[in-house]
Amino acid sequence: MTTAPDPLRxxxxxxxxxxxxxxxxxxxxxxxxxxxxxxxxxxMISPGGPHELTAARISRRLEQVMPDDLLAHTGTPDVEDPHAGVMRHPDVIVIAEADMETEGSIDPRTLVAAIEVVSRSNPDNDWVSKVRDYPLLGIPVYVIFDPRTGTGAVLSDIHPTPAGPRYATRKDFLYGEEITIAEWTISTDRLPRYS
Structure with missing residues (x-):
């Protein structure tokens, strides 16, 4: 007798x-x-000046308006859900400081928001793949900053669809406008652009 392989395994x-x-x-x-x-x-290309400066400015602006027990963290670690088969590395994560007191990867369901600065070399990773992956991981707010065009989007309100969880709400913005990430409003003024 032959048994079929377990797809989850x-x-x-x-x-x-x-x-x-x-x-x-x-x-x-x-x-x-x-x-x-x-x-x-x-x-393939390590993030350069405009990318890193955008992440740093967004992090600083958020931390100026958020409660002290929350961080807008840049850098490691990854967020990972082995059951979903996804490991991502957001440019900025908004997370409670207490939820970072862990070894290894961060549970994505502890994030308040994930923020990405679009890569010059692989923009579809941020605009397509992560738009699919982040609601699957349970990340309630996903924000995209695109230095190529000086635009971005705030995605929120996860809802079920036949293709899996998706964000129901998308608010596009232009650099220079104020945006709201979760509960906090920040300026997108003076963010660098790719030349």
Whole structure:
């Protein structure tokens, strides 16, 4: 008698194999490696000045208006849900300080928001893949800043669809406007653009 393979176990093994590859090669390749349900994403170019400055300014502006027990954190660690088969590395995460007191990856369901600055080399990663992955991970607010065009979007209100969870609300903005991320309003003035 032959038994069919368990699809959840196959997915779990596939994810573990991809996770092992990322851990082995991340320090030896330029850029950033992330895992999606489609496979490993490699953003080949390390973020440069405008990208990093945008993330830093957004982080600083949020921390000026948020309560002291919340952080707008840039840098490591990753957010990861092995059951969903996704490991991402947002440019900025809004999270309670207490929820960062953990070893390894952050549980994405503890995030208040994830913020991405669009990569010059792989914009679809932020505008397409993460728009799909972040509601799947339960991240309630996803904000995109695009230095290529001086535009962005705030996505929120996760709802179920036949294709999986999706954001129901999208508010587009132009650099220079004020935007609201979760409960906090900040300016998008003086954010750098790619030349």
């Amino acid at each position: 196959c997915d779990s093994l596939r994810y573990r194999a991809m996770r092992d590859i990322v851990e082995q090669v991340q320090d030896s390749v330029p850029g950033k490696l992330e895992i999606t349900q489609d496979g490993i994403v490699h953003d």
